[in-house]
Amino acid sequence: MTxxxxxxxxxxxxxxxxTITTIYPFVNLLAVSLTDAKEIAYMTxxxxxxxxxxxxxxxxxxxxxxxxxxxFSSIYITVMGTVLNMVLTIITAYALSRKNFYGKKLYMIxxxxxxxxxxxxxxxxxxxxxxxxxxxxxxxxxxxxxxxYYLMLLKNVFQSVPQSIYEAAEIDGAGHxxxxxxxxxxxxxxxxxxxGLFYAILRWNEYFKxxxxxxxxxxxxxxxLLRQFIVDSDKGALFGTQTLLNYSSGATAxxxxxxxxxxxIITVIPILLLYPLLLKYFNNVTVGAVKE
Amino acid sequence: xxxxxxKILKRIYKDRYYxxxxxxxxxxxxxxxxxxxxxxxxxxxxxxxxxxxQWVGLAxxxxxxxSPAFYxxxxxxxxxxxxxxLIGMPVPLILAxxxxxxxxxxxxxxxxxxxxxxxxxxxxxxxxxxxxxLSPVNGMVNEIIKAFGGSSVSFxxxxxxxxxxxxxxxxxxxxxxxxxxxxAALSNIDPTLYEAAKIDGxxxxxxxxxxxxxxxxxxxxxxxxxxxxxxxNAGFDQVFNxxxxxxxxxxxxxxxxxxxxxxxxxxxxxxxxxxxxKGVIGMILIITVNKIAKKNDAGGLY
Numbered sequence: 237m238t239x240x241x242x243x244x245x246x247x248x249x250x251x252x253x254x255t256i257t258t259i260y261p262f263v264n265l266l267a268v269s270l271t272d273a274k275e276i277a278y279m280t281x282x283x284x285x286x287x288x289x290x291x292x293x294x295x296x297x298x299x300x301x302x303x304x305x306x307x308f309s310s311i312y313i314t315v316m317g318t319v320l321n322m323v324l325t326i327i328t329a330y331a332l333s334r335k336n337f338y339g340k341k342l343y344m345i346x347x348x349x350x351x352x353x354x355x356x357x358x359x360x361x362x363x364x365x366x367x368x369x370x371x372x373x374x375x376x377x378x379x380x381x382x383x384x385y386y387l388m389l390l391k392n393v394f395q396s397v398p399q400s401i402y403e404a405a406e407i408d409g410a411g412h413x414x415x416x417x418x419x420x421x422x423x424x425x426x427x428x429x430x431x432g433l434f435y436a437i438l439r440w441n442e443y444f445k446x447x448x449x450x451x452x453x454x455x456x457x458x459x460x461l462l463r464q465f466i467v468d469s470d471k472g473a474l475f476g477t478q479t480l481l482n483y484s485s486g487a488t489a490x491x492x493x494x495x496x497x498x499x500x501i502i503t504v505i506p507i508l509l510l511y512p513l514l515l516k517y518f519n520n521v522t523v524g525a526v527k528e
Numbered sequence: 529x530x531x532x533x534x535k536i537l538k539r540i541y542k543d544r545y546y547x548x549x550x551x552x553x554x555x556x557x558x559x560x561x562x563x564x565x566x567x568x569x570x571x572x573x574x575x576x577x578x579x580x581x582q583w584v585g586l587a588x589x590x591x592x593x594x595s596p597a598f599y600x601x602x603x604x605x606x607x608x609x610x611x612x613x614l615i616g617m618p619v620p621l622i623l624a625x626x627x628x629x630x631x632x633x634x635x636x637x638x639x640x641x642x643x644x645x646x647x648x649x650x651x652x653x654x655x656x657x658x659x660x661x662l663s664p665v666n667g668m669v670n671e672i673i674k675a676f677g678g679s680s681v682s683f684x685x686x687x688x689x690x691x692x693x694x695x696x697x698x699x700x701x702x703x704x705x706x707x708x709x710x711x712a713a714l715s716n717i718d719p720t721l722y723e724a725a726k727i728d729g730x731x732x733x734x735x736x737x738x739x740x741x742x743x744x745x746x747x748x749x750x751x752x753x754x755x756x757x758x759x760x761n762a763g764f765d766q767v768f769n770x771x772x773x774x775x776x777x778x779x780x781x782x783x784x785x786x787x788x789x790x791x792x793x794x795x796x797x798x799x800x801x802x803x804x805x806k807g808v809i810g811m812i813l814i815i816t817v818n819k820i821a822k823k824n825d826a827g828g829l830y
Contacts, residue, residue, distance in 0.1 A: 240732065243629075243732070244629070244630075244631065247626055247629050247630065248630065248635065250626065251626055251627065251630065251635075251639045252639075254623075254639070254643065255638070255639055255642040255643065257700070258642050258643060258645060258646060258700070258704075259642060260668070261657050261660070261661050261668065262657075264661070264668060265657070265660065279666070280666045280668075280671045281660070281661055281663070281666055281667045281668030281669070281670070281671045282668055282671045282672070324552055324553055324556065327549050327552065327553070328549070328550060328552075328553040330549065331546045331549035331550050332550075334546065335543060335546060337539075337540075337543040337546045337547070338536060338539050338540050338543065343550065346554075346557065347557065349561075349565075350557060350561035350562070350565070352811045352814055352815065353565060353807050353808075353810070353811045354561065354564065354565070354807065355561075355563075355564025355565045355566075355567050355568050355803070355807075356564070356568065356786065356799075356800060356802075356803025356804065356806070356807055357783075357786055357787060357790055357791070357799065357803055358567075358570065358786075358790045358791075358796050358799045358800040358803060359563075359564035359565070359566075359567030359568055359570060359800060359803075360564045360567075361790075361791065362564075362567055362570070362796070363559075363560070363563055363564050363567065378556075378560065379560050381556045381560070382553055382556055382557070411545075412545050412549060437648050440650075441648075441649070441650035441652075441653075443650055443651075443652045443765075444765065444768075448791060459650055459652045459653075462652050462653065462656060463652045463655075463769065466652075466655065466656040466659060467652070467655055467656075467659075467769055467770075467772075493660075496656065496660065497660065500653060500656045500657060500660075503650075503652075503653055504649060504653055507648050507649065508645075511645065511648065514648075515641055515644075
């Protein structure tokens, strides 16, 4: 073997090991969640094949009203939040990308100041309280309406649209909303999809705002439920105490560890489903922006 | 004078629709960013539910600067941030070089796709995963330790190991994603440099040391400077989801301290003062490092 191919081999093995440390925990958790309750004691952190296949964990999770409601809350926050994000980010990025209107420089400073200094935890909490948004989904959705990084990214993408196309449309009597919808958005499709996916993932991962602003457990998203269940080890949060007693005293008692593994998997799956789409589009957009 | 004013007004009138389009964003930033910025005046007031707040000047800052708990939190922040900065800096760079050396384009794509994944998971999920793989009973890491004849370590509840867990989990989550910057820098290196070096008889190793590394070090300096701007953010979401009462002495960073004082003990004014202290230092750091980055022709943060 030549020196070069030995290096190539060591490098490949090293990178392969690295990817295994990323994937292995997920496969292990999946295997634990799919193992029959009676065999779970024999499943260690190294096993990646279920000892005896059983879907009891997922049956229990999906029939739990608490999990069901949390799933709905997560979907609601993600969908409504991402739509709001996209509408406002697109409109604003379009306006900033087209013309050097009077005061534009000042407006950019207005956008940058909140990146440098933010009021902190308590002033934000007071604001939500004073707006009467406590216990509402909007306490989670509204505060993250525009992410300035994504706004600037989209503005740069829009700036690559040739002005002459807009000018031709203007002569034909097109208004701004027509130009956004018919020209800017279709021409910036990879950028729009990438930013939409980034927003959706941020929304799905939202846990702190619902934790401090939403007191009603029926409105908690999955992330908060997961936190209660894993970080605070609060078994009652998942099933309600009564149902939990039934589960742990019945013949098919489901071990806590299996439930933990199952709910992590449920929380991660939507992101893994979006991930291939993200990989497809983001390369052109982000690497382009980084190079700038 | 009247003439120029007229010109400006005419220009504004002509572009009026652009201003209309900015109304929703402006409203959003005023309500959800500028009102909380104004809200920091609570740090100078005693919070009262009825009858309005009472102005107390710098009383809460005096309390802050004489509080041992605050100094402890500040020290924890500096230590945790420092560890992450020193250890977290070279790893993505090395990763980018290793990935760049892969010849098979499918394997390269596979490695990149996998190492980016953890970046998209929330710290709640990652805390859940780490709690399980570090479990002293049957967690993956302890199984490996036992297989080599060692005895179980309770990583998550040990003050000796917890900061290490923070650094490693941060690397697990971000090293892949952070390597993107270096990958972009690598693709910007002029290929003729390598050709020339080859003709001069430089081997692969020498080409990496004398061409690739200096180019990447430039990027690393920029990343380092910009990260320095966020030095007081030792990672609230991470610590908040991974810590427990037994490690609080090594994990209580400023943000966690403000959360405990403010939302758990309901001492709103004092917690606002803690937040303001951190905000002002953070702002000074960001503006300073941004100036340095721009001076070094590195392109700033904004």
